[in-house]
Amino acid sequence: MRFLFIHNNFPGQFVHIVRELARAGHEVVFLSQYAREDAVAEGVRRIPVPRPVLNAGEIRSRSHKVAREMFLTGEAYGRAMSELAASGFYPDVVCAHPGWGGSLYVPDVFPDAGYVVYGEWFYTRGELHRFFAGKRKDRPAAFAANRHRNLCQLDALRECDAVVCPTAWQMSQYPVEYAPRIRVLHDGIDTDFFSPAPPAERGRKVVVQGLELSALPEIVTYATRGLEPYRGFPQFFRSIPRILEARPDCHVVIMGNDSTHYSDPRADGRSWGDVMRSEVPVDAERVHFLRFGPYEEYRAVLRAASVHVYLTAPFVLSWSMLEAMSCGCAVVASATSPVREVVSHGVNGLLTSFWNSDEIAGTVVHALENPRQLEELRKEARKTVLARYSLAKLLPAHLEILAGVAARKGLRGMTPDADPSPGQVGQAVLP
Numbered sequence: 001m002r003f004l005f006i007h008n009n010f011p012g013q014f015v016h017i018v019r020e021l022a023r024a025g026h027e028v029v030f031l032s033q034y035a036r037e038d039a040v041a042e043g044v045r046r047i048p049v050p051r052p053v054l055n056a057g058e059i060r061s062r063s064h065k066v067a068r069e070m071f072l073t074g075e076a077y078g079r080a081m082s083e084l085a086a087s088g089f090y091p092d093v094v095c096a097h098p099g100w101g102g103s104l105y106v107p108d109v110f111p112d113a114g115y116v117v118y119g120e121w122f123y124t125r126g127e128l129h130r131f132f133a134g135k136r137k138d139r140p141a142a143f144a145a146n147r148h149r150n151l152c153q154l155d156a157l158r159e160c161d162a163v164v165c166p167t168a169w170q171m172s173q174y175p176v177e178y179a180p181r182i183r184v185l186h187d188g189i190d191t192d193f194f195s196p197a198p199p200a201e202r203g204r205k206v207v208v209q210g211l212e213l214s215a216l217p218e219i220v221t222y223a224t225r226g227l228e229p230y231r232g233f234p235q236f237f238r239s240i241p242r243i244l245e246a247r248p249d250c251h252v253v254i255m256g257n258d259s260t261h262y263s264d265p266r267a268d269g270r271s272w273g274d275v276m277r278s279e280v281p282v283d284a285e286r287v288h289f290l291r292f293g294p295y296e297e298y299r300a301v302l303r304a305a306s307v308h309v310y311l312t313a314p315f316v317l318s319w320s321m322l323e324a325m326s327c328g329c330a331v332v333a334s335a336t337s338p339v340r341e342v343v344s345h346g347v348n349g350l351l352t353s354f355w356n357s358d359e360i361a362g363t364v365v366h367a368l369e370n371p372r373q374l375e376e377l378r379k380e381a382r383k384t385v386l387a388r389y390s391l392a393k394l395l396p397a398h399l400e401i402l403a404g405v406a407a408r409k410g411l412r413g414m415t416p417d418a419d420p421s422p423g424q425v426g427q428a429v430l431p
Contacts, residue, residue: 001406002027004084004091004110006077008100010035010046013118013166013187016391017095017398018044029089031080031102033073038294049080049102063144070148074104081109092409093402098156099149107159114405117156119165119182120316122173123149127314127337157181161405164398167317169338185398188391189322193295196328196382197303206304208297209290213304216251220364221305221329223255223320225292227273228263231318232311232334237276238357239364244286246365252282255290255301262315302327307367307374311354312336322389325349325381330374332363342388348380 003021005014010032022028022043030046052072059065093114096103099121106115123146157163157174163182165171171184206214213219220243227233233256240252258273266272273289292298302308308329310321317338324331325348333339335351343349352363367374 001092002089003029003402004081004089004094004113005030006032006094006096006102006106007118008033008073008097008102011039011041011044012097013120014095014097015039015041016188016190016395017402020395020399027089029084029091031077033076033102047080047084049076052076061144062142063148066145067148070101070152071104072101074101074152077102078105078109081105085109093406095402096156098152101152103156104152106156112409114162114402114409115156115160116162116164116402116405117153117160119153119157119163119171119174121170122153122175123147124173126173131314131336161408162401164401167338167341169314169341170316183401185401186322186389186394187319188394188398189319189326189385189389191326191386191390191392194299194302194323194326194385196378206300208300209293211253211288211290213253213300216253216304218247218250218306218368219304220250220252220368221255221301221308221324222252222310223292223298223301223308223324224318225256225320226259226261226263227254227256227271227276228260229272230262230313230315232313232354233272234276235353235355235357235360236309236311237282238280239361240282240287241280242358242361243364244283246361247368250286250306250368252287253290253301253304254288255292255298257292299323299327302329305329307332307364309360309364310334310339311360312338313354314338317342322385326385326389328378328382330367330377331381332360332367342384347377348384349377 003026005018005028007014010030011018018028018030018041022041028044030044031049032046033049033051035046052069054065054068059068091110091113093116094106094110095116095118096106097118097120125143157178163178164185165182166186168184171182174182204214205212222236224231243252244250258271290301302324308324309332310318310324311334312318314337321331321333321339322342331343331349332352333343333349334354336354339351343351345351350363350367353359
């Protein structure tokens with residue numbers, strides 16, 4: 001079969017699905033504007049889509065910028081799809097993340113294809129909006145940009161054959177009339193890769209980006225793609241002096257790029273990493289910044305953690321928290337809705353405040369002072385991910401959704417085998 005994937009960032013949440021489809025012999029094409037430098041998906045043909053060029057002189061407001069960018073993005077992806085059709089490529093199933101407008105013309109260019117939408121986040125004036133109320137001085141019309149972002153999602157929800165959403169919390173943000181069509185199914189964590197260090201590797205020298213992790217007696221880690229307010233970076237950084245004062249042998253390792261991905265950039269143009277380092281004096285010999293590097297380095301940091309801190313506003317749940325838990329980390333996490341769906345306080349992690357840096361520090365110090373409890377938290381964290389978020393369990397379910405959509409469209413089976421066997425995992429057979 002032929003599959004087309006649309007996502008602004010290659011390979012995004014589709015990484016495991018496209019690899020499995022390509023491995024099984026299907027033809028997989030991926031349209032995206034961006035790609036991770038180390039992203040590899042053997043057998044997947046990625047076609048870069050040009051970014052829209054905005055004339056700064058024509059932009060009248062933030063919401064206007066978002067709207068123009070969204071529709072220009074839709075046109076760019078539409079042209080790329082039209083070129084695929086002209087070349088003779090007609091997908092049996094299209095899987096798209098509609099959040100940036102890239103899927104806007106899917107029903108027009110490929111009206112006969114099955115259409116599966118990845119529902120990551122629908123903006124509302126709900127908990128996330130209230131969470132930041134009073135913390136920033138937004139004009140009433142500032143939410144208009146989010147309404148623009150929702151337009152393409154609403155169009156996709158109306159046109160598609162199936163919707164997949166990774167968590168119940170994220171699904172709850174969507175309009176109730178679409179709830180019956182949304183399947184809650186996490187992308188899946190590779191628990192074989194994200195696992196505690198094997199016994200044979202314990203005690204070995206571990207160096208990441210010049211930092212010898214194995215030489216540090218106690219490590220608090222914080223890892224995120226970008227250092228930004230939505231992921232609680234300012235509050236975490238303000239907690240560091242108290243942690244270091246209470247634990248003289250402790251080091252803090254921060255892995256992340258000094259950029260924003262979800263939060264709005266600062267009006268003064270400065271990065272949050274720069275601002276916090278100037279605002280909060282910390283011991284540079286004990287606080288280490290690492291760029292977000294290859295997954296092997298990232299895993300080495302998680303495996304070295306005595307305590308791992310994860311903070312998030314009521315927003316999309318990061319893979320990073322589940323990956324840390326899968327590595328057997330003792331997690332201190334914010335007591336916000338997306339986290340509470342996974343973490344039970346005192347069972348598989350510890351919950352703390354998102355806003356109160358003193359409480360964050362106190363929870364981390366308490367955890368470090370109770371190593372026996374830490375061991376129990378580590379075990380239960382790993383068990384949680386194995387039971388509920390393991391890729392080995394969830395990937396077949398994703399493939400079954402694609403198979404079901406193809407079946408409703410009257411398409412042939414998803415397995416390239418001449419005589420497939422019904423019931424094989426990941427090889428749903430269609431009439």
